[in-house]
Amino acid sequence: MINNSKYLFIYGTLLNADNHYGALLKNNSKYISPGSFNGLLYDLGEYPGALYIPALDRKVYGDIVELTDLSILTQLDEYEGYGETEEQPNLYIRQIVPVETGNEMIDCWAYIYNFPVDDSQLIPSGRYQ
Template identity: 35%
Template sequence: MSDRIFVYGTLMRGFDHPMSKLLASGADFLGEASCQGRLYMIAHYPGLLHSTVGDDIVHGELFRMRDPARLLAVLDDYESIGPEHEQPTLYLREMLPVTLTDGSNVQAWTYIYNRPVNETARIKSGRFL
């Protein structure tokens, strides 16, 4: 199981939210990072969708989790993943390539939005903050 997670919304360090605090206390910040994708404003939170268009980039942060199994179980529940949540689930957790600011690439877990989006709600900058 990978110990890296890429976050791009309310789990980032800039948020005063219990889940972002949980991530910060259970993982080490590795740096700012980005991935291929499109970002949409869903409600008060964003959703990432896959994209193959070269300039579709989502910006966020990369962390190394100290206890991935435990932390991912809590984050999965927060992101409404699992059989106990309404289907289709709000998000899916997937591995994807992430690029750090120094140009290095790593594989990391992230949450992909799993419902239809309104194209007018796209965050074209790829930055939630």
């Protein structure tokens, strides 16, 4: 397993290069592979939220990118509402999750939703479109 914090798994609005932060990410990263992790994806209105659930046999799908400038994580954290200076509790938490690429597992940073999803719509496909 590759364990390197320069990898980021993206599954939502950051996939869109028309989004300011998506464009920023695209300009500061290199595409590696599509990937997935065990969990559930929810439609939260303007954006999705993923839950990482290791024992679950369902997947959240997205892309793995290699960050060419790790300082971009600070800007992405702000966008995702993560960090000590953000409203508490944080909207998302950034954690390392094992992401499957088809032929290997890569430990990637991922933004995991940090609030209850009781009233949110499950995205059964695990893909945010």
